[in-house]
Amino acid sequence: MTLDPGAGARGAPARPVRAHHSIGSFEPELGGALPEVTLAYETWGELSEAADNAVLLAHALTGDSHAAGGPSEGYRRGGWWHPMVGPGLPVDTQKYFVVCSNVLGGCSGSTGPASVEPGTGRPYGMRFPVITIRDMVRAQRRLLDDLGVRRLALVIGGSIGGQQTLEWAVEYPDFVEKAVPIAATGALGPQGLGMSEIGRRAIMADPDWQEGDYYGTGKRPDAGLAIARMAGMMTYQSAPGQWERFGRRPAGRPALHREFGGRFEIESYLHYQGRELTQRFDANSYLYLSRAMDLYDVAAGYESDQEAYSRIEAEVLFVGITSDWLFPPGEVRASAERAQRAGAEAGYAEIDTLSGHDAFLKDWTELTDTIKPFITGA
């Protein structure tokens, strides 16, 4: 669990590198202690002599370090930002040393509630401390320091990746040159908080959750996690987009659950999305990461959000998505304006789409058009 010699560090090969790295002990912002934290990460490209050409990609709630590249032995799916990261792409791996790490609290190689608690020999479960977006960022900073990175040319991500991006600019002003928080604001609104809590209640109400100690029992709260995912998916799409994609069409797929007066395509879709997540994600991680999303408030620890935003030295481009109802574009724009008012060099751009919140994971052309000029300075 120590740093792979040379893995992703200066002089590393251009091929993606996947590794685990121990950052040692960690003290989460809200209390508790983690005696040993490992982060799983991948890198693409080479770190420059000045060690200032690094890009950090921050993944969303159920994402992982596999941001680019195709399926591999470790990842049955291709990278979540595959069309954005590579030679000649907006995040150009010929120019940048690109790093993506699974967040603290996650379940794709980094230390999280499914990890074994040192000393007890059993998984943390709900004894894992509450993790914040700032904790994720501080852990990432330690990884980047150990990789020899001296400055981030860019940090970028959507949703809770966007929250991390914004927090990077606030927490480490002199370390970040450009930041692109996508579909994220200084603080999630009550509608998003409510939808999050519906998902967590579904997990916690599942008897197989067993107060979080389901590891090794042969039972997992899959039913609850699937419902949480269904609720999440609703917030990732827009009503007009769903009219276009699903309408009121009957389902064409085999039933996963009891049929009741027929079944609409949107229901079948949600059932499949729910089941898919249970095959790759830990329910406790879902609880912790969704809670981190809820708790994030850029003003936390400062007098006000204005004081927080005034710390920013990076050039920031807030990107809103017209049909996003988790982080509505009006609220993203308002965050950009408040950052501007605090003196930050903050811009706002909007992606016009019916894709909803998830546009940052699918509307590649619009994303490229919006982001590439900001990154390249063209």
Added chain:
Amino acid sequence: MTLDPGAGARGAPARPVRAHHSIGSFEPELGGALPEVTLAYETWGELSEAADNAVLLAHALTGDSHAAGGPSEGYRRGGWWHPMVGPGLPVDTQKYFVVCSNVLGGCSGSTGPASVEPGTGRPYGMRFPVITIRDMVRAQRRLLDDLGVRRLALVIGGSIGGQQTLEWAVEYPDFVEKAVPIAATGALGPQGLGMSEIGRRAIMADPDWQEGDYYGTGKRPDAGLAIARMAGMMTYQSAPGQWERFGRRPAGRPALHREFGGRFEIESYLHYQGRELTQRFDANSYLYLSRAMDLYDVAAGYESDQEAYSRIEAEVLFVGITSDWLFPPGEVRASAERAQRAGAEAGYAEIDTLSGHDAFLKDWTELTDTIKPFITGA
């Protein structure tokens, strides 16, 4: 279970009358059979000699026949449309004979899945047939016939009450003079369908649901029903309204569920709303009634919605709510326009509010201003 002599019929007292009435056997539209159906209902005011001054109030998903009046032995809460129904109010009980019946499939006195199946001696559970909005309307028609009503001066209601209202105008054109469907369209969109299904999955995934046969077992799927209610509540409110009412304030109420990184007011509110419903509502009824909402399509059984709308002889006022995301105002307006195009005398009015879908149960002044002129013809 037979008609109370004189209860609500011609010459009935002006005081509210609460009764149960058997409409005999019933054949639901989508199949199955109910050998014996009882409807619980209340009436206010007196039926005229011509028996044409009746008003039917159609309640929403978790509503009941108690539309007006204060708490009583049967109802711990006041009537759900209390400020709209009474002497001098928009639905004037000095002028009209007002009827409100608990819907078929409900759990507040009318026959539903919790009712005992004749012949078996045990509750129907999921052996209850799938019920449609049209079934509810046909059952109401039988009740009105038995009460001696010859014509409805008005039928009015919100949400699935609005769907019933619209269906009344289509199904019984020569029986309805005016119809006011509020916050309802010809067919629910996929976002609403998805939120409905999240609630049903939460109920069905609760082991205490026991495939619907929980009656008499000492266990009920309260946890699942509470989550369903939480999902429902999200669709009844608007994002800006929730910002105003809850923001990101911490909860001030005692915890009903495990605390996890603190608790926001919106979460506490949802928890309480969830628990409240479990104390007054049957989970299987929730499944059936939410399914009826989903399945409603004004075009069902016709060549098109145009053919359905062309049947309407009543004067119809569709009422949209600006911040409604269950039945978005644009879709309500589109339903009105399609009805107009089909030749119906259909108008559209909009209530401008942050209250969301639930505005029809709280924005009394705006409702009165919108509806009263249409009802009185002023």
